[in-house]
């Protein structure tokens with residue numbers, strides 16, 4: 001395996017036990033695995049990094065596991081000022097980290113760059129996972145780069161642009177009747193022992209890609225951290241990755257602390273927000289999930305306890321918002337900040353409205369827009385039609 005010089009292997013997020021980085025299937029650990037690094041060997045400072053072009057997430061190569069990446073130039077997304085929204089919500093500085101600007105229009109590209117590099121290093125011939133749609137599209141794209149067969153199991157409600165682009169990238173798609181859990185069950189039924197799993201948290205590299213969002217935010221803020229980062233949460237991959245990224249920077253002494261994280265979910269599927277309210281360390285699976293925000297309709301998140309840990313350790317919060325407020329917020333961002341926010345990003349922005357009393361007028365709040373709004377243009381447009389527009 002061609003790993004970076006600083007990569008020091010995989011450890012269990014619960015026990016700290018070490019695991020084989022070259023293994024191809026899910027580990028027998030009790031909890032997800034985390035890539036680790038020899039931080040003493042990472043010689044980063046503001047000047048060294050400033051000399052590198054702000055072009056892809058691979059400018060942070062010393063804190064990524066592989067030396068020869070499968071890449072489509074993911075990362076280096078803009079941090080856009082949402083001044084009008086900030087004024088309306090009383091937030092001093094409101095910024096949107098626009099992950100819709102990634103190659104396939106989702107932050108997931110960061111993690112799939114790593115996961116497909118791991119697949120290539122393991123000589124995998126078939127890769128597979130289940131997703132609400134963005135994941136299938138992104139995985140098909142990266143699998144195409146290394147010419148391996150990819151299977152994306154998706155629920156029938158998956159947006160047409162995702163389905164179409166899976167095929168355009170040369171991927172195989174299995175559309176499963178029902179919702180996301182049905183797609184996950186279908187994957188588990190079909191999974192063969194020689195298939196390489198790309199599933200969040202079974203594959204230890206998906207959240208590792210997401211952590212580079214934190215590096216970019218801190219660097220764009222001249223190596224300071226915002227007061228708050230508001231993150232849409234489904235499996236917990238994104239929020240745990242972002243937390244890990246800020247923690248890395250604090251350990252390296254590049255920033256003073258981690259920001260307070262907010263987990264934003266839809267009222268129709270809010271296992272993490274509910275567990276947080278009940279002061280629990282893990283979630284209970286959500287019965288009867290029902291939200292228009294398909295990317296967040298994950299009733300039994302694989303990273304539930306890690307998401308809750310990220311909230312506890314960052315002195316964070318969790319909140320759930322209505323579909324209507326999420327869509328209204330996404331539309332407002334498009335109209336006032338020029339950012340094509342998707343429904344999941346709208347959930348993060350709606351959470352800011354809900355939490356307006358928590359934020360001080362001089363604070364900086366970053367909301368993560370996870371996907372390009374164009375993937376769900378029909379849903380966003382239908383919200384306008386409800387207003388007679």
Ligand SMILES: N[C@@H](CCOP(=O)(O)O)C(=O)O
Pocket residue numbers: 106134200232233234235236237238239295296344345370371
């Ligand atoms: N996948 C979602 C956002 C967050 O999901 P998580 O699984 O990382 O918690 C999206 O694409 O919008």
